Amino acid sequence: MDVLNGRYLRIFGLICMCAVIYNYIGVRKSFDVEKPEISLQQWWGDDDPPDDWAAYLKNTSEVIGNKLMYPDATIDDLREQLNRTLRLTEPLENSNFKNGFNTKELQKIVKYWRDKYLPRWRERELFLWQFNHFTTEIQGLRMHFLHLMVYDENKVGKHHYPVLLLHGWPSSIREFYTLIHKLHQTHLDKNSKYIFNVVVPSLPGFAWSQGTSRVGLGPVEVAVMMRNLMLRLGYNKFFIQGGDLGSLIGSHIATLFPENVYGYHSNLCTVLTGRSSMKGFFNVMFTNFFGTHGFEENIFPHMKQLKHLAEETGYYHLQATKPDTIGAVLTDNPVGLAAYILEKWSSLTNRNYKLYVNGGLNERFTLDALLDNVMIYYLTNSITTSSRIFAENFSQQQISLQMNRVPTDVPTGCARFKHDFIHFQDSQLKDKYCNLIHSTYFKEGGHFIALEMPELLHADFIEFVKKVEKFSKLI
Structure with missing residues (x-):
């Protein structure tokens, strides 16, 4: 037999x-699809769209500096909520994080949040506002972003590029803070030939960027808005770096607007097509047929990886089908919000952290940094609006665009970090990213690599920029 x-x-x-x-x-x-025609002036505001688009752009082109400080009453109210008696169910014996957030550990985090973090909130607030924060209106929505520029006197002998950093969910601009410093201060290194102007937007519906009340604002439409934001700031061509949703949106920008992109760098490159799946399955039958550059242990055995993917993407299915339900559960529920968000920072950083009683949250991150991110979601009440993009991504309108099958010639760099929840090989990626000039594999790191290992991500990005210059003859 x-x-x-x-x-x-x-x-x-x-x-x-x-x-x-x-x-x-x-x-x-026959597998390649033509680039779809996408409106550059689609309206997402609550009021009626303008009759005169040129006049609208002229009247809303102002970029405003902001520091959105929160009154003591808001912080005092949060402290009172965290001071309520928690009626949490005891975890199963030795379950650690296998069933989700260990409730004993959650109680410890709530105590730290209330007694150690909140008394230092003004200090944390100053930390969050250390960069220049701005807002402007793009297609009817208020957009929030960080913008760090290097001025003329520092440009001598340097290669100067704008960089667009795109976060995902349940992340925020906070994930990039160390990377922002490293990119912005690259010009201070006498051995570096680069300087970067850095733009870090909050995606629509995230943090201080306004969400829409209209149906249809998916990743493709967000890509249009991000490109329009960069043009608003005077950057007609720029580099992109992103992971999670930021990777998807960055890919769409590179696909739809190649004329505006020097290069696209991602720590979560994916190609979800039938042909890509066939190649992945074929590799199961004939192990390493397409090659993985010594990184086989993170792709094989294939069933183990698929099991991990199924275990860790339940939130994705929920938010792609019922985002408003989970939003209603978590709104005005800071303890639930923290559990929901921080559990993903555990499980997507390292699959083995579920065996740790505290979910390994203190292995790679400080609790202050994690709570900064939770506070952004809580203070801006953005958990519902940030979750809706998952449902829009799976709408018939979005699927019909077949963006996975639209190839792009923009120079592309893909960095794979061992513990992220999915990886694609070069043979799969090249179907879409025809100009894949940079491909790296790392034996450590997870999904939120910009906060976890910013030095490693920065070094990989710089190597990518060097290759873009070499192959694209930018200099």
């Missing part, structure tokens, strides 16, 4: 191999 099973397996593998060969030789071009 084992012999028969082995024979059938080989026959099935041969069929798959023939399918892949046919795919490449016979019908490869």
